[in-house]
Amino acid sequence: MSRAEDTVVIKNIYYMMAYAFKAIDIADFKRLEVESFGNVLDLLAAILAAGLDAQRRRGFEREYQPREEDLMRMRGRIDIADTMRLRMRQRQDLHCVFDERTEDTYKNQVLKTTALYLLRAPEVDAQRKRDLKRSLVLMQDVSLLDPQRIAWGSMRYHRNNRSYQILMNVCYLALHELLLRDERGEVRLADVLSGDSLHRLYEKFILEYYRKHWSWLHPAAREIDHGIGDSAPDFLPRMLTDVTLANGDKCLIIDAKCYGTILGTHYDKEILSPANLNQIFSYVMHAANAYDGEVSGMLLYAKTEDAELESESWLELGHTYHVRTLDLNQDFAGIAAQLDAIAGLVG
Template identity: 40%
Template sequence: MIKDKSIYIKNIYYMLSYAFQILKQSNYDEVASEKFDNAQDLFAAILSKGIGQQLKQGLYREYVTKNENLSVMRGKLDMPNTIRNRIQRKQKLACEFDELSENNLFNQILKTAIRYLLSNDGVDGERKIALKEVLVFFDEIELLEPSEIAWSRLHYQRNNKNYELLMNVCYFVLDGMLQTTEKGEYKMTSFSDEHMARLYEKFILEYYSQHHTYLSEVKAGQVKWDLVGDNSESMIRFLPTMQTDIMLRLNEKILIIDAKYYGRTLQKQFDKYTLHSNNVYQIFTYVKNQDKNNTGDVAGILLYAKTDEDITPDVMFNMGGNQIGAKTLDLNKEFSLIVAQLDKIAEDYFGKQAI
């Protein structure tokens, strides 16, 4: 779905800047003013700037366990290996100890991402030079196999909070843009729809949170099942969780937005184009269970990212007293027009407010 249009790639930057506020800091100003022909080039620019900034503060260090033969005791004695040393007439103690090290998962991921961006033809020559300049500080840090990276092990706290954006960019590069060739090597591909979908959701949520502060609530909330009966509480464990992408509230009025980023917006049956049935059933279920008192104060919108299809949905229906529909957000326009579309969606439902 992604096209090699510079304005579209720049919109990926803007979306990232909402998802990760650190991009709005002054050291990323140059990135914001540049044009990019593809996502790889954009990610290279962000990483070179972000890592350069991190190097001024020092690379993140954490305790890693080491096993070494030492002349003096350090940490915990490894008795079996110490005995083995004695048998081999080595006057060394086998010790196991923890040491602060830059050679940890966070920096290993950074180095691995830099390596693959440097080998990609889509990255501009000047940005490759910038990446090589920061790479020299990673000599003692190991490389990883992208397919074996344990992304779930990444946890953020005060000392490594600045790594969150960098790790997400690396995730887009290493998990979303690499494919294994028949020879077992890796090559760069397009930025995947799956990863773009996650960014699309987070961007919309953060945009409303930052710019529509008049709203009582902006969140990715859960909808509770409206069950009746004596055993409803015990039976609810068999039902799936209803997790919304975006839930906007102004007093009693609620708008549920389900962000959809697909290669094809519509399905075709018997020469007729329709909305994906599962999407309609999903948003209808969210709305009707949220509006358990049938007030009509809950509405739902399927917000599709525009594709190259000729037909783009922009419809609203009254379904059992609730407004439910589908709209299209064109990400291939100037960013000011994109946010104007988002503002209009909120304005159409909640009325004109001071933004």
């Protein structure tokens, strides 16, 4: 049985990451929209080459790193003990300890290591390899890392290095060879971001898409109050929505689902997951208690190959509920159109 994460148009991996991580100026990657890619490593190489070129124009990240060196002139501070040892060997140098601003940072080391890895990959197009080589010429002073020992969890991002975030994720995917091709050459995401990780990427992508293109609907991942004040027992789970869109007296709560099948079977009848239905029902009913307007709910599934369900809506206890499927196996313009149509329900 096929799953939502089994097949995706290759280029959409980039778009989902770009929105989810909010890290890259889409203008830097416009040319990727008109290029075709035969496999995922070729796409990752293209993203990395374009990212390295854009980063070169902005300036590679630099950090101050401690250094020690024997110098004829003082720099930084003098290490007295080591300088005395030099004197004992009849040398006039000063052993200096200083901080040097360098491009040999950990993130740049990851970039260079990944670029060299992709240069050796037979799946990467020759033009992409030439693009990578041009950027590597400017990274001669950057050290290499052992790909098996990269501390991915140690990466920290802020406003000045935010453009590195998606590039580090590209490097992670490439170095671990987690994007697999099935027998037909299609992209498989099951081993890239399996389970909860893929689900979080999917819901974060949807939220950030709305934040970028539908900001007047105040997109947010809001927490819904149980409505019972301080007397709520500790064992009650928090009600955290994936996406909430609000416009005047209309509010739409979206619960994104990107795993498993959409319809299950109960006594030979196809039904939606009772757990998913109960979850969105609870969100809507509790939100309506505190919202002065119309509250509706939606289960937004990543479409699977065998799913016939496209769009259904119904009225229950005074609230409208929707089930939609988002087809990731199409050009991104089609994905955007589907998301825009959903926003139109409240916008």
